[in-house]
Amino acid sequence: MKASNIVQQSDTIATALEKMNHTGGDLLVVVDPNGRFIRAVSQGDIRRHLLAGYDLSSKLENLGKADSIFALPDMSFSTIEALFASSLVDKIPLLDEHGVPKEMLDSKNYERILLSTPHMGGDEQKYVAQAFDSNWLAPAGPNLDSFEHELGEYLNAENVLAVTSGTAAIHLALIVLGITTGDTVLCSSFTFAASANPICYQGATPVFVDSDEASWNLSPTALLRAIEGCLKKGQPPKALVLVQLYGQLADVDEVKSICKHYDIKIIEDAAESIGAKYNGQASGTLTDIGILSFNGNKIITTSGGGALVSNNKEWIDHARFLSTQAKELELHYEHKQIGYNYRMSNVLAGIGRGQLQVLDDRVKRRRLIFETYRKRLQEFDVLTWMPEVEGCYSTRWLTTMTIDPDFGKSPIDLIKHLSDNGIEARPMWKPMHLQPVFSKCDYYPYSENLSVCDELFANGICLPSGSNVTADGIERIGDLIADFLR
Ligand SMILES: Cc1ncc(COP(=O)(O)O)c(C=O)c1O
Structure with a gap:
């Protein structure tokens, strides 16, 4: 604890004010002759004391006792966080085991930092208000039309359909590609379950494919193995869900040339990679049809x-028709096909319009966060950071890294260490071929002896990467990781 924060009971109000002036108005702690904590004194305490008729020469002992809040060495992050939350103060003295003030804790170091939270740009509410003002509170309206148009301009894509979720977009993509009961659909194993679930909605069978060390995304080598395996079984794959994880892209050219050879259509799952580019071309538009997600994370x-994106107008028109219950163009309600209620609302499209304006800034910030972590922790060669494929501009949606399995401490240990200090970190995606729900599905690893995504899952960790995490927050996380690794 700095001497400038400590006063004795025998000191006067004038001395306390001088110290506060020096520290910029910080809380002071009053200690006894043995240096043990008696109480805290704030500017408000002094103001009330003076208003009660005391003058500047009054001794601090006249302030009397107070139920001042303090923290003890064995208190957890959560307990101290709760102390701050329940008291509305922004400084709390931490005492040692003898009751002597050790340091002043700052509330800003006790705010939880989450993995990735929404970060509004400013204009979202303007567009949402327009929806309310015009009473377009429907899955149709000017915001929706504009959002699709603006998204198309951003991506340089001709046809865009905004829907209720990325999952709905994958489902519609599979339908318009003609995927149906009994079909085989290849899918990256290293992904979130939403990439694969819609394959099952269609009664088709997912076959999972491993990742590549160069991109951590779908491996062309494993893809070839998978296609050959399916052909041997007499189940030629009709489509591939190519997932672009954590804002990073696969070796798209190679994957496309393999799929072209075997006449396999590609759905680019760009749920995590909007804003990324491959040789200058926007992720989401790199294959036959692409999907985006605007989930809160x-x-x-x-x-x-x-959203669903494609240069094939027929597919997007068909998906648009299906997304609004497959209503035929009749005055009465006429249906010839099974439809879905998947259209995005005009209110939410308003949020999307505001968000689109700041997308490039968000990408820059996430890339900066990735670089800041990497530089801060560069001395630790047990860490391997997610690579960036040549020609690819990743968004670094999440900063991800692996810890050498021989290091002796695991990612789970680190996640726990961070969680104990109010930081949310997560393991990387658990591959689909390890998920109980897909246990009966085939999986093709990189080679007989190597499953890249198993290793990434076992050794990987995702760090808080939200564009609204402050520089202080990233520094705090970097320091905690460095402490853990030392
Ligand atoms: C790779 C991937 N695919 C698909 C989805 C599904 O998107 P949504 O949550 O919008 O349905 C997500 C995320 O949630 C995802 O991370």
Whole structure:
């Protein structure tokens, strides 16, 4: 504890004010002759004391006792966090085991930092208000039309359909590609379950494919093994869900040339990679049809939402028709096909319009966060950071890294250490072929002896990467990781 924060009971109000003046108005602690904590004194305490008729020469002992809040060495992060929350103070003295003040804790170091939270740009409410003012509170309206148009301009894509979620977009993509009961659909194993679930909605069978060490995304080598395996079984794959994880892209050219050879359509699952580019071309537009997600944890959000993107107008028109219950163009309600209620609302599209304006800034910030972690922790060669494929501009949606399995401490240990200090970190995605729900599905690893995504899952960790995490927050996390690794 700095001497400038400590006063004795025998000191006067004038001395306390001088110290506060020196520290910029910080809380002071009053100690007894043995240096033990008696109480804290704030500017408000002194003001009330003077208003009660005392003058500047009054001794601090006249302040009397107070139920001042203090923290003790064995208190957990959560307990101290709760102390701050329940007291509305922003400084709390930490005492040692003898009751002597050790340091002044600052509330800003006791705010939880989450993995990735929404970060509004400013204009979202303007567009949402327009929806209310015009009473377009429907899955149609000017915001929705504009959002699709603006998204198309951003991506340089001709046809865009905004829907309720990325999952709905994958489902519609599979339908318009003609995927149906009994079909085989390849899918990256290293992903979130939403990439694969819609394959099952269609009664098709997912076959999972491993990642590549160069991109951590779908491996062309494993893809070839998978296609050959399916062909041997007499189940030629009709489509591939190519997932672009954590804002990073696969070796798209190679994957496309393999799929072209075997006549396999590709759905680019760009749920995590909007804003990323491959040789200058926007992720989401790199294959036959692409999907985006605007879930709350994504780089931009509509709270919940997604989009379907393709240069094939027929597919997008068909998906648009299916997304509004497959209503035929009749005055009465006429239906010839099974439809879905998947259209994005005009209110949420308003959020999307505001978010789109700041997308490039968000990408820059997430890339900066990745670089800041990497530089801060560069002395630790047990860490391997997610690579960036040549020609790819990743958004670094989440900063991810692995810890050498021989290091002796695991990612789970680190996640716990961070959690004990109010930081949310997560393991990387658990591959689909390890998920109980997909245990009966085939999986093709990189080679007989190597499953890259198993290793990434076992050794990987995702760090808080939200564009709204402050520089102080990133520094705090970097320091905690360095402490853990030392
Ligand atoms: C890779 C991937 N695919 C698909 C989805 C599904 O998107 P949504 O949550 O918008 O349905 C997500 C995220 O949630 C995702 O991370």
